[in-house]
Amino acid sequence: MKSLTRNWEMYLVFSFKSLAIISVLLLLVMFVSSFTDCSKIPTLVGDASTALKSVPVYTYKIINTYVHDHQSFTQGLVFEDGFLYEGTGLHAQSSLRRVDLETGEILHLHRLPDHFFGEGITAYQDKIVQLTWKSNTGFVYRKDNFEMLREFNYSTEGWGITHDSKHLIMSDGTPTLYFLDPETFEVVRHIKVYDNNGPVKRLNELEYVEGEIYANIWQSNRIAKIDPQIGQVVGWVDLTGLLMPKDYRLPVDVLNGIAYDKTKKRLFVTGKLWPKLFEIQLMPLPESNKL
């Protein structure tokens, strides 16, 4: 009888030990499982908590309105040394021009050969770089007299271009932005642009503004403010209504063209065939309107 009791006690102890071991194993499995799920988050997102935050939306206040050549199919826009520089598109109509901001007068004009469809431009040091749409060809000019210095090639379509002082930054209509060595034009890295709804396509004209990349989204009234390190959209600018109905007497195309005056911190925007160019100030919408 004593022996039976002893066996029963040993059985209970063994059962408790087994239960404890099984519990620990289960907890371990749950922990590893949760860790594995987290590791599936793309490294691109980096800080997942940041990615899930709502994105601020900005509207605008018009500070100044200027004349813009309504025959200019704007594909690239920069402000440099007190002048606007504009790259225009369409076959047989593409150009690079230096423009007086106040009057809209074209001060210097370079026409591209008819078979090129001009796209984005950027002013890098003492040069202007201009892309073309489907010719895989870019041009480098002297900034002061538009003398052609060289051509270069790229494998994608050419849409927008800007720079961060270290690299040229180029769009091709997809969610990808390419960072190019400004001397060799080799791609040194790229980012995929995304917001809380996924990849953001149709990135068009670009401008580097105070540590962020601004990008026109083709065929929309929106500009994305993009973190250049990870591609996350950190703000949306809604420019709906910028061009008034009375400005539509002549055919106009989409919003396109962002230029930033680094010295006076002025932001300029226009559109393809728009009769006006605007200096605007971004106005954050209330918290409740965040996306």
Ligand SMILES: [Ca+2]
């Ligand atoms: Ca620009």
